[in-house]
Amino acid sequence: MKIIGTGSAHPKCAVSNEMLEKFLETTDEWITERTGIKERCVISSEKLEDLATDAANKALEDAGLTAADIDFIICSNVVNEFVTPALSCIIQGKLGAKCPTVDINAACAGFIYAMDMAEDKLRCKKAKNILIVCAEEPSRMVSWQNRSTCVLFGDGAGAAVVTEGDELKAIRLTTESMTNVLYYQRKLEPTPYIDKDENFEPLVMRGREVFKHAVSNSNKDIKTLLEETGLKTDDIKYYVLHQANRRIIDAIRNFLGVDEERVPHNVERYGNISSAALPALLDELNRGGKLQKGDKLVFSAFGAGFTTGACVIEWAK
Numbered sequence: 410m411k412i413i414g415t416g417s418a419h420p421k422c423a424v425s426n427e428m429l430e431k432f433l434e435t436t437d438e439w440i441t442e443r444t445g446i447k448e449r450c451v452i453s454s455e456k457l458e459d460l461a462t463d464a465a466n467k468a469l470e471d472a473g474l475t476a477a478d479i480d481f482i483i484c485s486n487v488v489n490e491f492v493t494p495a496l497s498c499i500i501q502g503k504l505g506a507k508c509p510t511v512d513i514n515a516a517c518a519g520f521i522y523a524m525d526m527a528e529d530k531l532r533c534k535k536a537k538n539i540l541i542v543c544a545e546e547p548s549r550m551v552s553w554q555n556r557s558t559c560v561l562f563g564d565g566a567g568a569a570v571v572t573e574g575d576e577l578k579a580i581r582l583t584t585e586s587m588t589n590v591l592y593y594q595r596k597l598e599p600t601p602y603i604d605k606d607e608n609f610e611p612l613v614m615r616g617r618e619v620f621k622h623a624v625s626n627s628n629k630d631i632k633t634l635l636e637e638t639g640l641k642t643d644d645i646k647y648y649v650l651h652q653a654n655r656r657i658i659d660a661i662r663n664f665l666g667v668d669e670e671r672v673p674h675n676v677e678r679y680g681n682i683s684s685a686a687l688p689a690l691l692d693e694l695n696r697g698g699k700l701q702k703g704d705k706l707v708f709s710a711f712g713a714g715f716t717t718g719a720c721v722i723e724w725a726k
């Protein structure tokens with residue numbers, strides 16, 4: 410597999426820490442110090458499927474392809490307005506593509522899970538060009554009265570077009586059922602027969618536990634992949650890490666012992682946009698002219714589940 414195009418799209422409403430100070434018992438200082446986040450883009454009048462389609466169209470254009478060239482669409486999404494149909498079906502229609510599609514939910518690690526699925530399809534020759542779209546609106550899962558969670562997230566979409574190639578050097582996925590540290594239970598329709606207790610509440614997160622798991626699991630994933638590929642930390646041009654929190658990014662960077670330039674970040678501008686974070690940051694690097702053919706990149710992400718995903722990939726464009 411190789412990546413031949415990237416795209417991203419963010420909502421227009423940029424919510425600064427100062428704007429949050431107006432209705433939450435919080436400060437810019439607290440948020441900046443604990444998370445590195447200065448602002449996040451939050452959906453207002455936009456629809457998530459339109460942001461996703463925008464990101465996908467940009468990735469197609471970057472790849473020099475059209476929707477007709479795509480054989481399969483994988484959409485990574487945790488929540489959106491529709492339970493059914495899948496978001497990927499809506500995006501397919503908006504793009505004017507005709508191929509089969511599927512949605513996956515591996516939380517913030519979704520981009521790596523989608524890459525793994527894409528690699529399998531390409532290897533089996535079931536597809537030639539695959540579109541991965543990660544589209545997320547975590548702002549709709551949190552309570553905006555809860556300062557512990559709502560300040561952390563933003564909405565957005567990131568996309569990548571992948572095709573046959575040998576550039577994916579190694580990939581690793583893990584899932585550990587730890588359902589009580591990060592969850593959101595959606596309210597379903599009542600029925601005349603329900604007689605069990607159901608507990609619906611906005612996103613619950615035990616921040617410190619998530620923090621520890623995130624750092625130790627990402628470190629382990631990256632170390633394992635470097636060993637597997639025989640690469641040294643300095644052979645990697647960029648470590649493209651999940652953008653959840655600047656302190657987590659710095660903790661992983663310290664573990665790796667690499668310079669700041671090798672660990673790009675945009676969490677200060679977008680907050681945590683779940684699985685869209687990785688492809689959106691990759692798109693920034695790509696469009697900013699930061700990537701050269703042959704550069705080796707590490708991607709690493711973690712999310713609710715607990716899921717993790719990481720890979721080593723060579724830049725092909």
Ligand code: UT7
Pocket residue numbers: 434435436439440443444517556557558560591615616617619620623653654657681683711712713
């Ligand atoms: O993809 C999912 C990823 N999730 C994450 O990456 C989150 C990982 N966890 C974290 O990043 C950190 O745990 C947080 C940033 C969420 C919290 O930082 P912390 O250093 O672990 O703080 P804490 O939760 O232990 O809270 C410390 C204090 C508490 O007050 P008390 O009980 O000590 O009086 C909180 O109520 O900070 C308070 N607090 C706030 N204060 C001002 C929590 N949120 C805020 C806030 N503003 N926004």
